[in-house]
Amino acid sequence: MLDSIKILQDFPILATKPRGKSLIYLDSAATSQKPRQVIEAITQYYQQHNANVHRGVHALSDISTTEWEAARQEIASFFGARPSELIITRNTTEAINGVVYGWAESALQAGDIIVTTILEHHANFVPWQQLVKRKGLELKVVEIDEYGRLKQDQLLEWVADPRCKLLALTHVSNTLGTLVPLETLIPAVREANDHIKIMVDGAQSAPHMPIHFASLDADFFACSGHKLLGPMGVGVLLVRESLLADNSMKPWLFGGGMISEVTLEETTFHPDAADRFTAGTPDVASVVGLAAACRYLRVLGMQNVFEHDQELVQYALDKLVTVPEVQLLGPTQPINSEQKLDRIGSASFIYQGVHAHDVAQALDSQGVAVRSGHHCTMPLHVTHGWTATLRASFHVYSTKTDIDALIAGLSYVRQVFSTGTSNG
């Protein structure tokens, strides 16, 4: 159980009034807010520890290097991975592109098949689509059922094809909130195809549930620091150690810091993966900030964070279903009475008769911040005939009171668009 009152005090931005009204922030799936512990860690780094890493022998460079290495250790440990399996990127998108350029460009050949899903964010779709065009591969997109759940039979049939070399799929849909059951799906995929590689987009799962990379049995796992209470500009790519050891996963950025020896004719690369994949000066302060976020979440306990999220998701669905104009999207009921609801982080919906941007605008005038649009899932939207949808998303600082404010805000939407009058 999270202590909401104590947590709220850690997030200074939640006391601000950007529209002159108390901020009800329900857009955490786009980016989370940052606790003062993270803000202070970044400030402290720049005020007391700033120097380039692995570059000098002076005291400050040593302090900075120690901070960097400790932060990498903390982040890797948070995800149940070894520090040697952690590649720091700018965000999930860069992490996935890293798999494209570092692994897939050389590992996949014309005629190979990539299986992905209609749930994917553009970040885990466009890079593969473009690779397929460049290299003459085939891309297969797994469909969903009416509740936003993957058609697992279709997925397993497609990955069983020996030409299928990669399954690239999300852990949690950023649009529908669907939790893909990787703990059962990945073993089934491995059973169907023993040479397939599996790339998991964890951008929307990592902020809300425990992730243990070693147990997950994925080859690649990507997520963004800024969605899990960390700063913008730092992301995580976890790579199975064997792929780094046998050089299947190669560096895709070249320059200083990542080399072992450079001559006029040739370059050999750093033997340690942590260095081999860190070309140029890294954003040390942001990595220190992300480590502080991981510490913050570790103290709260990721199982508690998960349970808090589940309580809010269920509460939001229960409240939204009472609004006559609302059409809920994604899973709203467990698959059966023995299972829990397979939905994380958000409640998404269409407000019948009013464009999503207009609903979001009217909610904003009441201080309620939600996301409207296609959420970077245009194929999903077009396939289902949705122009734009709405999403209320949560994090550790979100409360049931926030959801009550959303529901009250939807009454205001009805007032504006049925009578044509607003009161700002």
Place this chain on the structure above:
Amino acid sequence: MDDLLQAHILEQSRSPQKFGALPTPTVSATQNNVSCGDVLTADLMISEDGVLTDLGWSGDGCTITRAAMSVLSGSVCGMKIEDILSLGQKDVEQWLGLTEISPGRRRCLLLGLMVVQAGIRQHLAKK
């Protein structure tokens, strides 16, 4: 901060000017809003001497998109197409009675102007 849901904006959106396709346009153009997928199509009638003589539009969008397209449609007929190409955000804001659109709604405000200007550029490229 402007109130984007003022009564006159809602009214323009509900009863827009020049809504509906033209039967035999000189040129048609379609543009989409990358933030939400809204799509507008504009049919333009352009005279030999480069004047926009009529305009009809179709498609769906949010209140701001529809209201902006409506006031734009009511303002540009009779203008020289070169002059329409030089219109910008400030002009649409003025027609809609706004001081300055918020960054998040800029694309909604400008989708109509973009589609009309795209049609004019297509027309000029064909000549």
